[in-house]
Amino acid sequence: MTIRAVVRGVGHYLPERVVPNSWFEEIVETSNEWIVSRSGIERRHFAAEGQTTSDLAIRAGNAALADAGLKADDIDAIIVATSTADFTFPSAATMVQAGLGMTKGFAFDVQAVCAGFIFALGNADALIRGGVAKRVMVIGAETFSRLMDWTDRTTCVLFGDGAGALILEAQELSGTTEDRGVLSVDLNSDGRQKGILHVDGGVSTGVVGHLRMEGKEVFRHAVEKLASTAKTALEKADLTAEDVDWIVPHQANIRIIEGTARKMGLGMDKVIVTVQDHGNTSAASIPLALSVGKAEGKIRQGDLVVTEAIGGGLAWGAVVLRW
Numbered sequence: 001m002t003i004r005a006v007v008r009g010v011g012h013y014l015p016e017r018v019v020p021n022s023w024f025e026e027i028v029e030t031s032n033e034w035i036v037s038r039s040g041i042e043r044r045h046f047a048a049e050g051q052t053t054s055d056l057a058i059r060a061g062n063a064a065l066a067d068a069g070l071k072a073d074d075i076d077a078i079i080v081a082t083s084t085a086d087f088t089f090p091s092a093a094t095m096v097q098a099g100l101g102m103t104k105g106f107a108f109d110v111q112a113v114c115a116g117f118i119f120a121l122g123n124a125d126a127l128i129r130g131g132v133a134k135r136v137m138v139i140g141a142e143t144f145s146r147l148m149d150w151t152d153r154t155t156c157v158l159f160g161d162g163a164g165a166l167i168l169e170a171q172e173l174s175g176t177t178e179d180r181g182v183l184s185v186d187l188n189s190d191g192r193q194k195g196i197l198h199v200d201g202g203v204s205t206g207v208v209g210h211l212r213m214e215g216k217e218v219f220r221h222a223v224e225k226l227a228s229t230a231k232t233a234l235e236k237a238d239l240t241a242e243d244v245d246w247i248v249p250h251q252a253n254i255r256i257i258e259g260t261a262r263k264m265g266l267g268m269d270k271v272i273v274t275v276q277d278h279g280n281t282s283a284a285s286i287p288l289a290l291s292v293g294k295a296e297g298k299i300r301q302g303d304l305v306v307t308e309a310i311g312g313g314l315a316w317g318a319v320v321l322r323w
Helices: 021-026 032-039 053-068 092-100 113-129 191-196 215-236 254-263 282-295
Strands: 002-013 017-020 043-046 077-081 106-110 135-143 161-173 181-189 197-199 211-213 246-249 304-311 315-322
Touching: 002 053, 002 113, 002 181, 002 282, 017 021, 021 032, 032 254, 043 161, 053 077, 053 092, 053 135, 053 161, 053 282, 077 092, 077 113, 092 106, 092 135, 106 113, 113 135, 113 161, 113 181, 113 282, 113 304, 113 315, 135 282, 161 181, 161 282, 181 215, 191 197, 191 215, 215 254, 215 304, 215 315, 246 254, 246 282, 282 304
Parallel strands: 077 106, 077 135, 246 304
Antiparallel strands: 002 161, 017 043, 135 161, 181 315, 197 211, 304 315
């Protein structure tokens, strides 16, 4: 028998403000056609003034608890993947812990930018397998609109705000590929590539900074590394692309999503796509897509799901799980 981290519940939250592509036509030289053709994005959500990343995460966490039929104190740990925490410290996760009314356990943040949710899932799986926690809430939450340079038309049109949450629960299962839960994790990073996707500021530099990206270089790395990490994760689980029911990728750019699926030999009919409605929500994009995919009746219990993401660092990875 094997302890597996099995999905118990999922939920998400999007800020009320919806920002269509036409909004950007008033502030930079761009158009709806230009944005859609290069990214697939049609709209995104922006947090309201005073609405923080932890606010979004708490809403998503409550939605996941409702979906799981659990209370806050049924959770042993919270991991929040974010690059846009409310404060330098304390962590967003401890603020979510308090906001949910969770009075025990522990909480911490993971920062791997757009790959953050994958890294957080890997940590949650390890905590459950190691017997440290029985139930872990994993949240991806971002307010990337606060990092934008509104004069840079190549980046400011791409990002949005939101949060998604997944609750994993320890279950003792047979140890085969038919088990529900996390079946494998593959994590990678290469700090030599930091210059192609970064924020040019931070606490120790004394500068707030804005997001900077070399789009062509990011695209070149993304398709190759995403397909490779997904293949590696499947091999670790003794599975192949033919076994996959759904790819739930980081929702950065439709061309990256299409290129990765093609490189894996899978059709777009097996890919959950939400980038058109949410833009790139960084660490929030995969849990958002998982929640939407389940709500739309696409992802069902027993389905084999591959999630993969790449972000600044560079950091990238994949998780194979059976829903």
